[in-house]
Structures are given as structure tokens and as C-alpha cells.
Amino acid sequence: MLNIFFTSLTVEHWLILTSLIFSVGLYGFLVKTNIIGILISVEIMLNTVSLNFVVFNKYLYSDLTDGKIIAMFIIAMAAIETVVGLAILILFFRVKKSNKIKFLLMKQR
């Protein structure tokens, strides 16, 4: 059964790789304390998701292009999310003088 990992490149190679990197990104999302680190972890997770779309497009419907278009939309949405998050971070840094996530949850007195 393990012989399949070395003779040819199947869809399971890609799926195990993307789920591994997705788990790494989720770990970063849970552990990081500053807002930029959390945004970067979300970027890693979104990247693996779009790679998964392209993999399923390649292996299941090789003559269609739907998965690639959706991966392109995911890239655009990730760019939008990062830009809005960084703008909010700059505003937040002006008010609180910090970039830690715990000051985001504190009540304003």
C-alpha cells in the first residue's frame, strides 16, 4: 500500500500536504498574540484552500477550469481581507499604541 507514495503522483499526496499546512496555519492562528501574525496565519490557510481547489480541478475534471477560477477569486478575497485588516490595525495602533490582540478585547473607559 505504501508503494503508491513513490511510484506516481496521486491526489492523496496533495491532500495530505495541504491538510498538513492547513493545520500549521491553524496552530499559528491559535497561538499568535499580535494581529499581523494572525493575519499571516489566515493567509497560509487560504493558500492551502485555493491549492486544494486547483488539485481537485486537475484530478477530477481536467478539461474544465472552474476550480482555477474559484482559486483566483480566493486569492482576490485574501488580498482584500489583508488590506482591510491592515488598515484597521493602523487605526488601532494610533488609539492604543500596541499591536497585541488582547488590547482589542479590552473595554474602553
Place this chain on the structure above:
Amino acid sequence: MFENLYTSIHVLLFYILAAFSLSFSIITVCASRTLKTAIFLCATMVINACFYLLLGSEFLAIVQLLVYVSGIIVLLIFVIMLTDIQQSESTSVSFSKKLFSLLLTSLLFVFNAAGILCLISKNTGFYVDLITYNERQLSTLGFKILDLNQNGYILPFELISILLLVVLIGCLKISRK
């Protein structure tokens, strides 16, 4: 025989790129300084573009390089340099939180891998052996995006462009004083 050689080179390239991608993303997550995090995110994105090339979709690789490596990383580095005061990151996280997160994510990965290995043992026919270069692929992609029929993607495409305009105006409004 040459086909066999081509396939084994393909597999070898996949393993090398996978090792690089995994190690770069682990360094991205575990690095203590924020600037180092951004630099290794850039490396992860470049390896991801190589994955798109390996899958035979070169247009997505170009989009990935243009959007991430030249746009988002520069923006991230600018914001990091504007806002970073104290650089120590990993000292303030408690060990129990790290351990809990590691357990949770490894549990997620074990579930995923179990599902995928079940897929292997059923031996379904997901198998593409070689990269076949299709020269009409790029024009097919463009026609598919701008298609007005039922299977076309003209509506989400226009919605994305309107959303980009709204985000541009909103970010200007938020970040200027």
C-alpha cells in the same frame, strides 16, 4: 522508459517542494520576530506558485506571484515597520495554550489523514500521470470568466471588482485622520 523517468522526476520535485513548503510555513508560524514571519510567508508563497506550475496552471502561478509576493508582502512589511514597538512575541504565550493548540491541530490533521488514507485503500480512479500542456488553456479561462451564459462567471467577477473599489475607498476612510 522515458515516461517512467519523467514521472519519477515529477514525484521527486513534489517531495522537495513539499519539504520546503512545510518547513517554511512552520518557521512562519513559530518565528518570534514579526519581520521574519513576513519574509518566510513570502518564501511560502513562492513555493506555492511552484506548486501551481507543477499542477499545470501557469496563469494562477503568475497571479500568485503578482498579488502576494509583490503586493501583499510589501504592504505587510510596511505596516510591520510602521507599528512594531516591542518585538518579543513568544514569551507572552503560556505553555499550556501552546500545548492545547498543538493537540487540537494535530487531532485535525489525524482526522484528515485518516480520511485520505481510506480514499487510498478504496483505490478510486483519481490518477493523472503526466502534465499535458494545453495551449488553449489561458483563452479558455478568460472566456469562462467573461461568459454571460449559465455556467459563466461574469457576475462574481463584476462583484469582485466592485468590492475592490469599495475596499479602496473604505481603507482610505479608515486609515486617514
